[in-house]
Amino acid sequence: MKYSPITEIDKTIMFEEMKITGFSSLVEDISVKTEISHIPDLSEMEVKSHFQSLIQKNIIGSKTFLGAGAYNHYIPSVINHIAGRSEYYTAYTPYQPEISQGTLQAIFEFQSMICSLTGMDIANASMYDGATAVAEAAILACSSTNRSKIIVSETLHPEYIKVLETYLINRNISVEITNIHQNQFDENTAAVVNACPDFFGVIKDYRSVIDAIHSCKGLYIAVADPISLALLESPGKLNADIVVGEGQPLGIPISFGGPYLGFMAAKKEYLRLLPGRIIGATIDKEGKQAFVLTFQTREQHIRREKATSNICSNQALCALRATLYMALMGDKGMTSVAQRCLENNRYFKETISKIPGFHINENEITYKEFVLQTPVPAEEINKKLLADFGMIGGLPLSKYFPERNNEMLICTTEILTFDDINQFVSICKSFAA
Amino acid sequence: MSKLIFEHSQKGKSSNIIKTTKAPIKSLPKELVRQEPIGLPEIAEIDVVRHYTQLSTLNFGVDSGFYPLGSCTMKYNPKINEDMSALSEFANVHPLQDESTIQGILELLYNMQQHLNSIFGYDAFTLQPVAGAHGELTGLLIIKKYFESKSESFRNIILIPDSAHGTNPASATSVGYRTKSIPSGPRGGVDIEALKKVVSSTPNLAGLMLTNPNTLGLFDENIIEIAAIIHQAGGLLYYDGANANATLGITKPAELGFDVAHINLHKTFATPHGGGGPGSGPVGVTKELAPFLPGPMITKTANGYTFNNPAQSIGKVHSFYGNVGVVIKAYAYIVTLGSQGLREVSENAIINANYMMERLKPYYTIPFGFRTCKHEFVISMSKEKKEHGVRALDVAKRLIDYGFHPPTIYFPLIVSECLMIEPTETESRESLDTFCDAMIAISKEIRETPELLLEAPHNTPVKRLDEAKAVKEPKLTFASFCK
Numbered sequence: 047m048k049y050s051p052i053t054e055i056d057k058t059i060m061f062e063e064m065k066i067t068g069f070s071s072l073v074e075d076i077s078v079k080t081e082i083s084h085i086p087d088l089s090e091m092e093v094k095s096h097f098q099s100l101i102q103k104n105i106i107g108s109k110t111f112l113g114a115g116a117y118n119h120y121i122p123s124v125i126n127h128i129a130g131r132s133e134y135y136t137a138y139t140p141y142q143p144e145i146s147q148g149t150l151q152a153i154f155e156f157q158s159m160i161c162s163l164t165g166m167d168i169a170n171a172s173m174y175d176g177a178t179a180v181a182e183a184a185i186l187a188c189s190s191t192n193r194s195k196i197i198v199s200e201t202l203h204p205e206y207i208k209v210l211e212t213y214l215i216n217r218n219i220s221v222e223i224t225n226i227h228q229n230q231f232d233e234n235t236a237a238v239v240n241a242c243p244d245f246f247g248v249i250k251d252y253r254s255v256i257d258a259i260h261s262c263k264g265l266y267i268a269v270a271d272p273i274s275l276a277l278l279e280s281p282g283k284l285n286a287d288i289v290v291g292e293g294q295p296l297g298i299p300i301s302f303g304g305p306y307l308g309f310m311a312a313k314k315e316y317l318r319l320l321p322g323r324i325i326g327a328t329i330d331k332e333g334k335q336a337f338v339l340t341f342q343t344r345e346q347h348i349r350r351e352k353a354t355s356n357i358c359s360n361q362a363l364c365a366l367r368a369t370l371y372m373a374l375m376g377d378k379g380m381t382s383v384a385q386r387c388l389e390n391n392r393y394f395k396e397t398i399s400k401i402p403g404f405h406i407n408e409n410e411i412t413y414k415e416f417v418l419q420t421p422v423p424a425e426e427i428n429k430k431l432l433a434d435f436g437m438i439g440g441l442p443l444s445k446y447f448p449e450r451n452n453e454m455l456i457c458t459t460e461i462l463t464f465d466d467i468n469q470f471v472s473i474c475k476s477f478a479a
Numbered sequence: 480m481s482k483l484i485f486e487h488s489q490k491g492k493s494s495n496i497i498k499t500t501k502a503p504i505k506s507l508p509k510e511l512v513r514q515e516p517i518g519l520p521e522i523a524e525i526d527v528v529r530h531y532t533q534l535s536t537l538n539f540g541v542d543s544g545f546y547p548l549g550s551c552t553m554k555y556n557p558k559i560n561e562d563m564s565a566l567s568e569f570a571n572v573h574p575l576q577d578e579s580t581i582q583g584i585l586e587l588l589y590n591m592q593q594h595l596n597s598i599f600g601y602d603a604f605t606l607q608p609v610a611g612a613h614g615e616l617t618g619l620l621i622i623k624k625y626f627e628s629k630s631e632s633f634r635n636i637i638l639i640p641d642s643a644h645g646t647n648p649a650s651a652t653s654v655g656y657r658t659k660s661i662p663s664g665p666r667g668g669v670d671i672e673a674l675k676k677v678v679s680s681t682p683n684l685a686g687l688m689l690t691n692p693n694t695l696g697l698f699d700e701n702i703i704e705i706a707a708i709i710h711q712a713g714g715l716l717y718y719d720g721a722n723a724n725a726t727l728g729i730t731k732p733a734e735l736g737f738d739v740a741h742i743n744l745h746k747t748f749a750t751p752h753g754g755g756g757p758g759s760g761p762v763g764v765t766k767e768l769a770p771f772l773p774g775p776m777i778t779k780t781a782n783g784y785t786f787n788n789p790a791q792s793i794g795k796v797h798s799f800y801g802n803v804g805v806v807i808k809a810y811a812y813i814v815t816l817g818s819q820g821l822r823e824v825s826e827n828a829i830i831n832a833n834y835m836m837e838r839l840k841p842y843y844t845i846p847f848g849f850r851t852c853k854h855e856f857v858i859s860m861s862k863e864k865k866e867h868g869v870r871a872l873d874v875a876k877r878l879i880d881y882g883f884h885p886p887t888i889y890f891p892l893i894v895s896e897c898l899m900i901e902p903t904e905t906e907s908r909e910s911l912d913t914f915c916d917a918m919i920a921i922s923k924e925i926r927e928t929p930e931l932l933l934e935a936p937h938n939t940p941v942k943r944l945d946e947a948k949a950v951k952e953p954k955l956t957f958a959s960f961c962k
Binding site: 047048049050051052056057059060061063064069071072073074075076077078079080081082083084085086087088089090093094096097100101102103104105106107110112114115116118120122124126127128130131132133134135136137138139140142143144145146147148149151152153154155157158159161162163167168169171172174175176177178203205206208209211212213216217218249250251275276277278279280283292299300301302303304305306317323324325326327328329330331332334336338340341345346347348349350351352353355356357358359360361362363364366369370372373374375376377378379380381382383385386388389391392411425428432438441445460 | 515
C-alpha cells in the first residue's frame with residue numbers, strides 16, 4: 047500500500063501473533079461503520095500532472111504591486127535549502143531536548159534576533175500569524191492590567207481587526223476602533239493597539255500616545271513591520287510594552303496567505319503572562335550549555351483551563367526561515383532592503399503625482415506602501431497592467447472599504463526596479479484625466 | 480555545544496543578497512530614524528549554511544528514524560507533497576489577487592473542502608484554522624454563536640473527559656466557557672453514569688468535547704449513547720480529531736453524532752510538523768452549524784470558483800484563508816491515496832498498534848490491554864517505579880540510546896507513569912519488531928542494571944538538562960546570555 051510498508055504476508059504474521067483471523071476483529075467496538083464515497087487515487091506521476099493543470103489556472107505576474115499584509119520580498123536561496131532539511135521539518139515540537147537541540151537553538155536565536163530588532167527584553171517562539179499575535183497581545187494586556195477595554199487604531203490591517211474582534215468579544219473584552227490620539231484613554235483601558243507603518247503604509251511619531259497610555263497605566267501594543275525596523279526607531283526605544291507583527295517578510299513565501307509567522311516580544315515583566323512556547327538556555331548534567339522549552343507552567347498541557355492561551359504550537363519552520371533571513375542579511379542587508387522599499391516608494395509617489403487625475407496625500411510619510419487616488423476604478427488600471435505588462439497591480443481599497451472605489455493601495459518592495467514603476471506609471475497615463 | 484550564530488559574527492563579513500544602496504534617506508524625519516544598530520550578526524554565507532546544517536544534525540525527525548510519539552501521528556511526510564506546495568504558482572500567489580487570476584488555487588481549496596466533507600461526513604469544512612487548538616477555538620466559537628442565534632446564550636458549560644488534551648479546557652476558557660471534568664470508566668471510555676449525573680445537574684450545558692479514539696487509544700463503545708445524552712440535554716457534541724488516523728474509511732464523526740469536528744492535517748494527512756508548526760486544523764460542521772463558519776468559504780458557481788461569507792459567521796480566526804501551503808500538501812496526500820488508500824492508512828495504523836501492544840504485553844503493564852486498541856496504546860511504569868525506581872522518563876531517555884524517538888510520556892494524566900505509543904501505518908513490521916525488541920531488552924535492564932536507564936541518554940550531543948535552572952535563572956536571548 048502507498049506509504050505503508052505492511053505487506054499481506056506481514057499482516058498474516060501479525061494476525062497470528064495477535065491470535066486473530068483478520069482486521070475486523072480489531073474494530074468490533076466501532077459501532078457505526080461507513081465508507082468514504084469515491085475519491086480516485088493517483089500515482090505520483092499523475093499527481094504532478096493534476097497539479098500542473100491546477101497551477102495553469104493561477105497567474106502570479108512578472109512583478110507585483112500588491113502588499114496589504116503579504117509582501118513580496120526577495121527570498122535568499124539558502125533559506126529553501128536549509129529549511130528543506132528534513133531534520134528540521136519532519137521533527138515534532140522539541141519535547142526531548144537531548145535530540146532536539148537543532149530546533150531549540152535555532153528558535154533561541156530567533157527569539158534573540160526578534161528582541162534586537164524590536165528593542166524588547168523577551169520574545170516567544172512565535173505565534174500563528176500577525177493577526178493572532180495582535181489578539182493574544184491584547185489578551186495579555188487585559189490579564190496584566192485586570193481591565194477589559196482595548197483601543198484599536200482604525201488604520202490597523204482590516205483582517206487583524208476582524209481577528210481581534212473574534213478573539214476578544216467572546217472574552218467580554220470591549221474593542222473600540224478609532225482614530226488614535228493621546229486623549230482617549232482612561233482607567234478602563236487595558237491597552238492601545240497601533241500599527242506603524244499602518245495598513246496604508248503611513249509612519250508617524252507616536253511618542254505622545256505612548257506617554258498618554260502609560261499615564262493611564264495601560265499598555266502600548268506596537269504592531270510593526272519587521273524589515274522597516276532596520277530604519278525606524280525600535281518600539282522598545284520608544285517605550286512600547288509589547289511588540290507584535292507579521293514575520294512573513296523575513297524569507298517566507300506569500301503562499302496565498304499562509305503559513306506565516308506571528309512574532310511577539312515584550313518587556314520582561316510580562317514573561318509569565320506570555321502565550322506560546324519559550325526557549326531558554328540552561329546546562330546539562332555535565333555542565334554543557336543547552337536549550338530547552340521553558341516556563342511551561344503558563345501552558346495548556348500543565349495549566350489546562352488556567353493557561354495563558356490555548357496555543358500549543360509555534361510556527362517553528364517559519365521561525366527558522368526568519369532566523370536564516372536575518373542571519374544572512376545582517377544589519378547591512380536588512381537596512382538595504384528597507385532603504386530600497388522606501389526609495390521605490392518615494393520614486394513612485396513622485397512620478398505618479400505628475401499624472402493628471404492621480405493623487406497622493408503629500409503630507410503623509412510612507413514606507414513601502416501608499417494610497418493612490420485614481421480617476422477610474424482601481425480594477426480597470428490593474429486589468430490593463432496585467433494585459434499589457436503581465437504585472438499584478440495594487441489592492442483596490444474597495445476590497446475592505448466598499449466606498450473607496452477610486453483608490454488603490456500600492457506596495458513598493460525592493461523587488462521592483464524604477465523601470466517596473468515606470469511601466470506602471472505609463473499605464474496610468476492612459477487613464478490620465 | 481554549538482556556538483550561537485552571534486558568536487560567529489565578525490566585522491566586515493556579509494553575504495551578497497542585495498546591493499547596498501547609497502541613496503540618502505531624504506524622506507524620513509530624524510525623530511523616526513533608528514539610532515542604534517539592530518545587532519544582527521555579520522557572517523559570510525558559507526558560515527550561515529554550515530551553522531544551520533550542523534544544528535540540523537542535532538535533531539531527530541521522522542526521516543531519521545522511528546518516532547512513536549503518541550497522539551502526534553508522526554507518519555512519513557511524502558516528498559511529492561513538499562514539491563507540490565512549493566510550485567511557484569502556489570508559493571507566489573497573493574491572497575488578495577483578483578479572483579480571475581487565482582482559479583487554480585481556489586479549485587484546489589474547494590476540492591479539499593469537498594474531500595474532507597466526504598471523509599468525515601460533514602456538510603461544510605473551513606480550512607482557516609491553522610492548528611488543532613485553533614480548530615478547537617473555532618469550533619467552540621461556532622457552538623457559542625449557534626446558541627446565541629437560538630437565544631440560548633445561558634449555555635456556558637463544556638464537559639471534558641479527564642483523558643482529554645489540555646488544549647480542550649484551555650480553548651473552552653478562551654471563548655468564555657467554563658468546564659467540568661468527566662471521569663473515565665473502568666473500560667477507559669467516558670463513565671456513562673457520571674456523565675448522566677453531571678448533565679442532569681448542568682442546565683446550562685453547551686456541549687461535550689470528546690477525542691475518539693481517546694488518548695488511551697480506545698474507541699468509546701458508548702458513543703451513540705453519549706451523543707444521545709448530550710443532544711437530549713440540548714447540548715452539542717464536539718469531535719477532537721487528534722486521533723482521526725484510526726477512523727479513515729472505517730467510521731465518520733458526523734455519523735457518530737458529532738456536530739462539529741476539527742481535524743489535524745499535520746497528523747492524519749501527513750503534512751510535516753516542522754519542529755512545532757506550521758500545521759492546519761480544518762473544522763467540519765453539520766448543516767445546522769454551517770452558517771456560523773468563519774469566512775470566507777470557497778464556493779463553485781457557473782462562472783468559476785469564488786469566495787463567500789457564511790450568513791452568521793463567527794468572523795475571522797486568522798488573516799486571509801489559513802495555512803494554504805499546508806492544505807496543499809494534505810490535498811496532494813488525499814488525491815494520492817484515494818478513498819481505498821485512506822481506509823488502508825487506518826487499517827494498518829490499527830494493526831501496527833495492536834501488534835506492538837501484543838508483543839509488549841508479557842513485559843509491561845498495559846492498563847487497558849484487555850481491549851483492542853486503535854492507532855495507539857498506553858503502558859504504565861508505576862510498578863517499575865515502585866520496585867526499581869525507574870520512571871517513564873527514564874525509559875524514554877533509554878530508548879534514545881537505542882536509536883528511537885521516545886513515545887509521549889506522562890500523558891494522559893489518568894495513567895500514572897504513562898508511556899503512550901503510536902506507531903502509525905508508515906512503519907514496517909521490521910521497524911516495529913526492532914522497537915519491541917529494544918523495549919523488551921529495556922525491561923530486563925530495569926531489573927538488572929537500572930543505572931543504565933537513570934543515566935540515559937548516553938550518546939546524545941547533550942545529556943539530561945537542568946530544567947529548573949532555565950526557570951530560576953532565565954536566559955531567553957543571546958543578550959541575557961552575555962550578561
